[in-house]
Amino acid sequence: MEHYQARLDGVFQALADPTRRAVLGRLGQGPASISDLAKPFDMALPSFMKHIHLLEDSGWIRTTKQGRVRTCAIEKKQFTAVESWLAEQRSLWEARTDRLEKFVTAKEF
Template sequence: MGQYSERLNGIFQALADPTRRAVLGRLGKGPASISELAKPFDMALPSFMKHIHFLEDSGWIRTRKEGRVRTCTIEKQPFAAVEAWLSEQRALWEGRTDRLERFVTTPRRKDRSS
């Protein structure tokens, strides 16, 4: 339950940046080259590359260079890790829903924005 903690640090931190989430969104549709990925972002290439490296180091993507083009593909393991964490958490939560009813049964003030 707790020793892949370090891996989760990077996995979640990678998601904490909108550029990186957008890159994952794009890669979810299929592999792409660096410059193709970078195009939508108004950002210098070296800056953008840092995001790519972060995604690669944290395990979200894999990259491979052919000729002068580096192609990126998404990895699915981190999704599983995130889902596993959510499951654990939900299990705790649901193990005590009764005690929580005073808080959650009232309709939340927040929009459900889904």
């Protein structure tokens, strides 16, 4: 359970930054080189690479190198992990709100 929680922490930490979310949004359209991904951002390449490394370490993307070009692609398995966690949370909270509704609408006072 701790490993699962630590993995989710990394997954959500990666999503906490708008630059990383923008990179994931762009990669949703297909693979791209690091230089193409970095173009819209006003930051030095080493700073941008920290975002890429965090996304890669958290499992959101994978990178491949061909010659001098490093290309990034999205990893869909992390979406499955997030969807599973959200489904668990949704189920938990729907059950709680259903019990609350029953309690509030009970005619016994």
